[in-house]
Amino acid sequence: MSDDSTKAGQEKRHHEGDVAFIQALAELLNRNDLTELTVKREYDENDRLTVSLSKQIRQAPAVQAAPVFAAPSAPAAAPAAAAVPAPQEDPANLPGAVTSPMVGTAYLAPEPGATPFVTIGQQVKEGDTLLIVEAMKTMNHIPSPRAGTVKRILVDDGSPVEFGAPLMVVE
Known part of the structure; x- marks a missing residue:
């Protein structure tokens, strides 16, 4: 042969x-x-x-806590039962929401064990790095789109993120 x-x-x-x-x-x-x-x-x-x-999750169970981050999805019909609590507001719809421009992995610090780029309550200027999204072995710095205060951090360090997923709220 x-x-x-x-x-x-x-x-x-x-x-x-x-x-x-x-x-x-x-x-x-x-x-x-x-x-x-x-x-x-x-x-x-x-x-x-x-x-x-x-794979995408079609619908989270009602008894489960709200996810840390969620990709925007089509609005679902509201349940008819009055005993069901009102849904929490989607962080992606908040006026100060900063969303992911790509699919990747979110990192809150420049390297493991380092001080995070930002913390809740911190003042940031437009263009300051909020976090990094790694996509295809490339570290993409996500800048603040506006000056303001970091109100919420919606992702965990090292967590996967989808395109359009809310990352932080800066108001």
């Missing part, structure tokens, strides 16, 4: 193994009620596989 046919056979088995691996990850995602999963595999120096799986 020639080297080319041996290499093609190995690549086909490698591809089939990757497909099975991705299917197993998808099952793991669903079985454990995860919303996001990222795995990086290195086979050798020039052969790597990076898999990112995510």
